[in-house]
Amino acid sequence: MSENRIEKFQKDREHLNEVVMKYAGLSIKRFYNLDTQVYKDGALPAKIKEMLGLVASLVLRCDDCITYHIIRCHEEGVSDAELEEVLSVGLIVGGSITIPHLRRALAGWEEIVDNG
Amino acid sequence: MSENRIEKFQKDREHLNEVVMKYAGLSIKRFYNLDTQVYKDGALPAKIKEMLGLVASLVLRCDDCITYHIIRCHEEGVSDAELEEVLSVGLIVGGSITIPHLRRALAGWEEIVDNG
Amino acid sequence: MSENRIEKFQKDREHLNEVVMKYAGLSIKRFYNLDTQVYKDGALPAKIKEMLGLVASLVLRCDDCITYHIIRCHEEGVSDAELEEVLSVGLIVGGSITIPHLRRALAGWEEIVDNG
Amino acid sequence: MSENRIEKFQKDREHLNEVVMKYAGLSIKRFYNLDTQVYKDGALPAKIKEMLGLVASLVLRCDDCITYHIIRCHEEGVSDAELEEVLSVGLIVGGSITIPHLRRALAGWEEIVDNG
Amino acid sequence: MSENRIEKFQKDREHLNEVVMKYAGLSIKRFYNLDTQVYKDGALPAKIKEMLGLVASLVLRCDDCITYHIIRCHEEGVSDAELEEVLSVGLIVGGSITIPHLRRALAGWEEIVDNG
Amino acid sequence: MSENRIEKFQKDREHLNEVVMKYAGLSIKRFYNLDTQVYKDGALPAKIKEMLGLVASLVLRCDDCITYHIIRCHEEGVSDAELEEVLSVGLIVGGSITIPHLRRALAGWEEIVDNG
Numbered sequence: 001m002s003e004n005r006i007e008k009f010q011k012d013r014e015h016l017n018e019v020v021m022k023y024a025g026l027s028i029k030r031f032y033n034l035d036t037q038v039y040k041d042g043a044l045p046a047k048i049k050e051m052l053g054l055v056a057s058l059v060l061r062c063d064d065c066i067t068y069h070i071i072r073c074h075e076e077g078v079s080d081a082e083l084e085e086v087l088s089v090g091l092i093v094g095g096s097i098t099i100p101h102l103r104r105a106l107a108g109w110e111e112i113v114d115n116g
Numbered sequence: 117m118s119e120n121r122i123e124k125f126q127k128d129r130e131h132l133n134e135v136v137m138k139y140a141g142l143s144i145k146r147f148y149n150l151d152t153q154v155y156k157d158g159a160l161p162a163k164i165k166e167m168l169g170l171v172a173s174l175v176l177r178c179d180d181c182i183t184y185h186i187i188r189c190h191e192e193g194v195s196d197a198e199l200e201e202v203l204s205v206g207l208i209v210g211g212s213i214t215i216p217h218l219r220r221a222l223a224g225w226e227e228i229v230d231n232g
Numbered sequence: 233m234s235e236n237r238i239e240k241f242q243k244d245r246e247h248l249n250e251v252v253m254k255y256a257g258l259s260i261k262r263f264y265n266l267d268t269q270v271y272k273d274g275a276l277p278a279k280i281k282e283m284l285g286l287v288a289s290l291v292l293r294c295d296d297c298i299t300y301h302i303i304r305c306h307e308e309g310v311s312d313a314e315l316e317e318v319l320s321v322g323l324i325v326g327g328s329i330t331i332p333h334l335r336r337a338l339a340g341w342e343e344i345v346d347n348g
Numbered sequence: 349m350s351e352n353r354i355e356k357f358q359k360d361r362e363h364l365n366e367v368v369m370k371y372a373g374l375s376i377k378r379f380y381n382l383d384t385q386v387y388k389d390g391a392l393p394a395k396i397k398e399m400l401g402l403v404a405s406l407v408l409r410c411d412d413c414i415t416y417h418i419i420r421c422h423e424e425g426v427s428d429a430e431l432e433e434v435l436s437v438g439l440i441v442g443g444s445i446t447i448p449h450l451r452r453a454l455a456g457w458e459e460i461v462d463n464g
Numbered sequence: 465m466s467e468n469r470i471e472k473f474q475k476d477r478e479h480l481n482e483v484v485m486k487y488a489g490l491s492i493k494r495f496y497n498l499d500t501q502v503y504k505d506g507a508l509p510a511k512i513k514e515m516l517g518l519v520a521s522l523v524l525r526c527d528d529c530i531t532y533h534i535i536r537c538h539e540e541g542v543s544d545a546e547l548e549e550v551l552s553v554g555l556i557v558g559g560s561i562t563i564p565h566l567r568r569a570l571a572g573w574e575e576i577v578d579n580g
Numbered sequence: 581m582s583e584n585r586i587e588k589f590q591k592d593r594e595h596l597n598e599v600v601m602k603y604a605g606l607s608i609k610r611f612y613n614l615d616t617q618v619y620k621d622g623a624l625p626a627k628i629k630e631m632l633g634l635v636a637s638l639v640l641r642c643d644d645c646i647t648y649h650i651i652r653c654h655e656e657g658v659s660d661a662e663l664e665e666v667l668s669v670g671l672i673v674g675g676s677i678t679i680p681h682l683r684r685a686l687a688g689w690e691e692i693v694d695n696g
Contacts, residue, residue, distance in 0.1 A: 016567035023544060023570050027270045027552040034266070035560045038208045038259045043197035048164060049205055052171045056209040057561065059172045059445070061642070062525070064564035065209075080603060081159035088607040089165055092154045093172040093181075095443025096615045097407070097637065100644035103596035106603050132451035139428060139454050143436040143618045150614070151444045154607045173445065175561070177294070178409070180448035196255060204259040211559025212267045213289065213523070216296035219248035222255050270556045275545035280512060281553055284519045288557040291520045291677070293410070297557075312371060313507035320375040321513055324502045325520040325529075327675025328383045329405065329639070332412035335364035338371050375502045382498070386491045386672045391661035396628060397669055400635045404673040407636045413673075429623035437629055440618045441636040441645075480683035487660060487686050491668040499676045521677065526641070528680035 006111050009067050039072070047076035051086045058090035058098055058105065066105045074112045083109060122227055125183050155188070163192035167202045174206035174214055174221065182221045190228045199225060238343055241299050271304070279308035283318045290322035290330055290337065298337045306344045315341060354459050357415050387420070395424035399434045406438035406446055406453065414453045422460045431457060470575050473531050503536070511540035515550045522554035522562055522569065530569045538576045547573060586691055589647050619652070627656035631666045638670035638678055638685065646685045654692045663689060 020028065039049045050072040057065035073083060087105060091098055136144065155165045166188040173181035189199060203221060207214055252260065271281045282304040289297035305315060319337060323330055368376065387397045398420045405413035421431060435453060439446055484492065503513045514536045521529035537547060551569060555562055600608065619629045630652045637645035653663060667685060671678055 013567075016571055019571045019574055020567055023548050023573070025274075025545075025548050025552065027266060028548070028555060028566075030262070030266050030269075031552075031555055031560070034259060034262050035208055035563070037262075038201075038204050042201050042257075043195065044167075044201045048167070049201065051160075051164070052168060052202060052205045053209065055168045055172050056175045056206060059176055059443075060209070060561045062561050062564060065561055079159065081605075084603050084605050084608070085154075085158050085160045085165065086168060088154050088605065088611075089168045090172060091443070091608060091611055092151055093169065093176070093444050095407075095439070095441050095446070096611075097441055097640045097642050097645055098443070099615070100642060102608075103593075103600055107596055107599045109603070110599055129451075132455055135455045135458055136451055139432050139457070141429075141432050141436065141622075143614060144432070144439060144450075146610070146614050146617075147436075147439055147444075150607060150610050151447070153610075158605075175559075176445045178445050178448060181445055197257075200255050200257050200260070204257065204263075207260060207263055207559070209560050211523075211555070211562070212263075212557050213292045213294050213297055214559070215267070216294060218260075219245075219252055223248055223251045225255070226251055267556055270549075270552050274549050275543065276515075276549045280515070281549065283508075283512070284516060284550060284553045285557065287516045288519050288523045288554060291675075292523055292557070311507065313373075316371050316373050316376070317502075317506050317508045317513065318516060320373065320379075320502050321516045322520060323376060323379055323675070324499055325517065325524070325676050327639075327671070327678070328379075328673050329408045329410050329413055330675070331383075332410060334376075335361075335368055339364055339367045342367055342370070373506075375498060378494070378498050378501075382491060382494050383672055386665075386668050390489075390665050391659065392631075392665045396631070397665065399624075399628070400632060400666060400669045401673065403632045403636050404639045404670060407640055408673070427623065433618075433622050433624045433629065434632060436618050437632045438636060440615055441633065441640070477683075480687055483687045483690055484683055487664050487689070489661075489664050489668065492664070492671060492682075495668075495671055495676075499679070524677045526677050526680060529677055 006067070006071065006108060006115070009064070010071075013064070013068070045076075047073075047078060050076050051078065051082070055086050055090045055093075058087060058101055059094035061094070061098060061101050063101060063104055066101055067108050070105055070108045071112060074109070074116065080109075080113070122183070122187065122224060122231070125180070126187075129180070129184070161192075163189075163194060166192050167194065167198070171202050171206045171209075174203060174217055175210035177210070177214060177217050179217060179220055182217055183224050186221055186224050187228060190225070190232065196225075196229070238299070238303065238340060238347070241296070242303075245296070245300070277308075279305075279310060282308050283310065283314070286337075287318050287322045287325075290319060290333055291326035293326070293330060293333050295333060295336055298333055299340050302337055302340050303344060306341070306348065312341075312345070354415070354419065354456060354463070357412070358419075361412070361416070393424075395421075395426060398424050399426065399430070402453075403434050403438045403441075406435060406449055407442035409442070409446055409449050411449060411452055414449055415456050418453055418456050419460060422457070422464065428457075428461070470531070470535065470572060470579070473528070474535075477528070477532070509540075511537075511542060514540050515542065515546070519550050519554045519557075522551060522565055523558035525558070525562060525565050527565060527568055530565055531572050534569055534572050535576060538573070538580065544573075544577070586647070586651065586688060586695070589644070590651075593644070593648070625656075627653075627658060630656050631658065631662070634685075635666050635670045635673075638667060638681055639674035641674070641678055641681050643681060643684055646681055647688050650685055650688050651692060654689070654696065660689075660693070
């Protein structure tokens with residue numbers, strides 16, 4: 001995993017979201033709005049919601065979703081130890097099939113922290 | 117959903133775990149231990165870990181797992197509003213396919229709160 | 233499968249949706265609205281959208297979702313032969329693991345057609 | 349789990365397969381044939397193939413599929429210890445989300461062995 | 465996503481299918497035939513079946529399967545607006561976890577339309 | 581698939597496991613141990629357990645897991661014909677959505693056998 005994997009991820013994601021918006025009708029646009037709203041501070045702070053998004057992404061085994069929530073967890077101040085516990089819950093719930101994603105999650109985290 | 121659905125769930129679960137332990141070798145027993153350890157207070161409190169377990173169970177759509185974590189969330193003092201936000205994240209991540217489980221999750225929660 | 237399985241399904245679903253609405257915040261309510269909008273006539277007629285919803289539900293193996301779309305497909309005038317082809321695509325894509333759901337889908341369809 | 353759960357499963361399965369065949373076109377019929385052929389003795393004996401079918405069913409979390417392969421494993425002479433190891437692999441690969449299915453798998457196995 | 469992503473996809477797919485056929489026994493060959501048959505014109509036209517294949521591939525989150533059905537949808541005359549509605553149903557059913565695949569689906573579509 | 585894909589896979593996997601161990605607490609370490617233990621000779625030989633791991637990985641559609649078990653199956657003396665039958669079971673259980681993974685599995689196998 002090269003040092004600028006996270007940066008490349010963010011550029012690709014931004015470009016591809018523009019492609020989505022070029023074709024998107026009302027339903028897709030509303031879904032995107034909802035997807036932003038649901039992680040905002042509420043009864044639970046954004047930090048916890050990002051951890052929820054991360055564990056859900058890990059057990060569903062979506063690398064892009066994991067990378068996104070890893071970035072957001074770092075922005076919300078999640079510590080190394082907290083991140084490790086979120087991933088542990090995901091590993092036990094989701095099993096060894098999640099390990100390749102766990103590996104890439106932690107390599108992404110290492111890159112973010114080192115470049116932080 | 118009858119008023120004693122939660123109680124019946126717990127009895128069945130207890131009985132079936134006895135059947136598992138009758139056949140279980142070392143690997144299954146160690147997995148069960150690990151599954152208990154991972155939700156204990158650590159860098160993150162048990163309350164947050166139970167919310168992580170719940171959202172993972174919702175997106176993976178396992179009713180028994182959801183019921184178990186709903187019970188544990190209640191024991192850890194999760195509020196109605198907090199629970200609703202955990203489930204909202206799961207619904208957005210996992211989509212409408214999670215709705216039947218969301219319905220049963222909230223019916224279970226209602227029963228627990230009413231009998232609390 | 234008793235003769236009134238479909239009727240029971242609809243009553244339970246209605247009751248449980250009331251429980252959801254008792255607890256639902258804005259995100260869950262908006263998701264429910266979006267979930268209704270997306271199946272309405274547009275560039276594609278509702279009939280095709282219900283077939284899309286059915287095949288998605290079959291490959292994701294959600295009995296309640298399958299039953300709901302089976303009912304809606306019947307209302308939209310899907311024929312026996314059309315339904316069989318939707319389910320065939322789902323079976324090939326999703327594999328033998330979908331067969332128990334395929335069985336229940338067709339038993340539900342038979343009940344709806346017989347009571348139609 | 350009542351003593352005749354396995355018997356009921358087999359009757360329901362037989363009845364529902366008749367409903368499937370009532371509606372099935374060529375593709376569904378061919379898939380059913382293929383699904384029978386693939387578990388027959390070949391380079392690997394049927395016994396191993398049934399264990400493969402069981403572990404696949406466990407990690408995909410399909411109770412009916414698990415029950416079917418549990419019955420077939422017993423018919424092919426799989427021992428308690430062999431079954432436990434098949435399920436252990438499934439548990440580690442698939443994680444704690446498979447535990448409710450593991451429980452029901454072993455309760456089904458206990459019933460089959462007791463009635464064997 | 466480079467301009468020749470679709471072309472590369474088709475070459476790789478062709479090559480890899482040759483590898484499959486080198487090792488394939490009767491079951492795999494029959495499955496491949498069945499997989500071709502099920503999308504042919506029948507009670508439903510091939511166009512609708514390709515849309516069914518696409519939505520199933522989106523909710524199951526398989527990029528290669530999505531790309532294949534995107535190409536076939538274009539060949540069958542699916543319009544931009546129809547495609548967007550197929551993807552919308554998949555997004556609502558499958559949730560935000562499908563978004564990375566939705567992005568790549570639309571980037572692939574854009575490439576096909578631009579090169580069409 | 582270049583000739584040294586397997587070698588690259590093993591180096592990346594080794595490096596990423598070091599990253600995991602840098603962050604891992606007791607739960608992740610114990611899970612890793614369990615994941616090693618469960619494939620060792622027992623009532624079932626390691627060869628069968630690797631075939632179980634492979635079919636589970638195929639139906640759950642994890643390329644890295646498939647590659648790992650393909651390598652291990654080769655080490656345990658699984659023949660071409662046996663491998664084909666394991667993959668056939670996975671294909672029938674998991675459906676056409678597994679085909680892209682089946683393709684890469686056999687391309688990996690071909691590389692291993694050619695370099696064996």
